[in-house]
Amino acid sequence: MIGAGRVGKNHSRALTRHVSGSEIVALVDPVEAVRAETAAEFGIEYQFASLEEALDKVEFDGVVITTPTPTHLPLTQLAAEHGKHVFLEKPMALNLRECDEIIAAVEKNGVLLQLGFMRRFDPEFVAAWERIEAGEIGTPMMIKSNTHGPGLPPPWARDLRTSNGMLAEVNSHDWDTTRWLMGSNHQRVYTEVANFKGAANNVDTPNFYDNVLVNIKFESGGLGLISGVCPCGYGYDARAEIIGDKGIMQIGELKGQAVIVCTNRDQGLITPITRTWPQRFQWAYIYELEHFTECIRTGKQPKVGGADGRWAVAGVLAGTRSFLEERPVYLSEILNGETH
Ligand SMILES: NC(=O)c1ccc[n+]([C@@H]2O[C@H](COP(=O)([O-])OP(=O)(O)OC[C@H]3O[C@@H](n4cnc5c(N)ncnc54)[C@H](O)[C@@H]3O)[C@@H](O)[C@H]2O)c1
Structure with a gap:
């Protein structure tokens, strides 16, 4: 370790x-x-x-x-x-x-x-992917994927120079899952960012943002949206919605525990929400490491590897360039140095 x-x-x-x-x-x-x-x-x-x-x-x-x-x-x-x-x-x-x-x-x-x-090993995300593959919602046309986290990451992880900032640190997972669930590579992205809480959190690193939205066009012609908020205050929230030509699928929910309490009819039901990423994805973290050890034992290739990691990094770089230069950015600019 x-x-x-x-x-x-x-x-x-x-x-x-x-x-x-x-x-x-x-x-x-x-x-x-x-x-x-x-x-x-x-x-x-x-x-x-x-x-x-x-x-x-x-x-x-x-x-x-x-x-x-x-x-x-x-x-x-x-x-x-x-x-x-x-x-x-x-x-x-x-x-x-x-x-x-x-x-x-x-x-x-x-x-x-x-x-x-680890979302590739999360029981809900895996079930969703299998059902998309089986054609249940038809051809995926649009995806919305959000990762909103409760706490600021460590200083190195929120500085564009040492981590590529929140699009990399928090939303790397969204770059990967949008590509995975849509079955298509990202083609063009346009990013807007905002900084609401940096000053209150004593963060003064250049170009810091704590809110981000990325609009995506996929090679398939499909559309996507990545939403990042960190710190978001209300808890840890990772959900996705996919619209296909036959229907809609939602993955995840805000509610984090099955125990729901009611003590006051005016206040209504008290339903705890997921608090942290280790809690939300606890089984995914176990299953991904189980998979790694199984691959070592059997010699089979891991389900998610270098090519997937590279695509996510390309998305982060395109998304970052987009907000810095205030324009849509083609992935081919990052992948092949092409100009558009
Ligand atoms: N998969 C997920 O859900 C998830 C969640 C959070 C972070 N991450 C990723 O995990 C990685 C670590 O993030 P973190 O939040 O645990 O960071 P962290 O700062 O809490 O911990 C990093 C640790 O690495 C140690 N370290 C630094 N250089 C080292 C070296 N050369 N050899 C050995 N140890 C070294 C540091 O001393 C520190 O203890 C990052 O890549 C981050 O993006 C993944």
């Missing part, structure tokens, strides 16, 4: 408590206090400040990389060169050159690469 922060803890929990046949041999994080706390919580025996040290001292089959985006390329290269399979958190990298170098490193060394797009 590389990284003992928010996701390092989340994935350590999933692996140690739910994924049988796997073991976290060592935890790697340069910050000793974070490392010690996470290792103690999940009973991880070995702890190291760097991947180099872990490679030198212990035996293992693969790495789960849960570190900030700028570290994804060097860590994946190092792991791949030592024959370790790689589970890599989103966003895959900061730009397409880095994505290509990641793909080249895993291909050259014959190791597996799985991207951390």
Whole structure:
């Protein structure tokens, strides 16, 4: 396990408590206090400040990389060169050159690469995809996908220079699911952003935004909308709506728990909503890591890999350029350097 922060803890929990046949041999994080706390919580025996040290001292089959985006390329290269399979958190990298170098490193060394797009393993999203594939709503014409998160991400993750900002940190999942559920690549995007709460949260990084809407045209001719709000105050909210030529499908709901209370007929029903992403996607995180360990055991290719991660990064870059230059941006500008 590389990284003992928010996701390092989340994935350590999933692996140690739910994924049988796997073991976290060592935890790697340069910050000793974070490392010690996470290792103690999940009973991880070995702890190291760097991947180099872990490679030198212990035996293992693969790495789960849960570190900030700028570290994804060097860590994946190092792991791949030592024959370790790689589970890599989103966003895959900061730009397409880095994505290509990641793909080249895993291909050259014959190791597996799985991207951390856990919605591809979420029971509701998977059921929706299967029913779209079965033709239940006909040909997908339009998709709306939102990710609204309760808390500001860590400082590195909200700075355009170190993470590509919220479109990457929060909405990477929407870039992937809109492409997956529509069965088509993004062709052109137009983005508007707004900053409502930055000052109150003492955020003064350049071009910071906490609200974003992206209009999408797909290669299929379909349309899409990605909505991001972070911090949104009311909880964690990830939902999607797909309209096909035969009907409509909605995925997810605001209500987070089955326990509903009524103590006052004027106040009405009190229904708790999902509070955090670890809660909303707890089974998806378990199933994605189960899939990774199964792929290592059987040698089969992960369901979601480098090409999907690269498309999501291309979407982030197009969406970012769109609001910075205040114009629609074609994906081909990002992918092939074409001008329109
Ligand atoms: N899939 C999801 O739902 C989801 C949710 C949140 C974040 N993420 C992604 O997970 C990654 C980490 O995010 P986070 O919120 O946990 O960040 P975080 O800042 O909470 O934790 C990152 C940890 O990595 C450590 N680290 C930094 N460089 C390292 C290195 N070279 N080797 C080992 N450890 C190193 C840091 O000390 C820190 O403890 C990012 O790519 C982020 O986009 C995914």
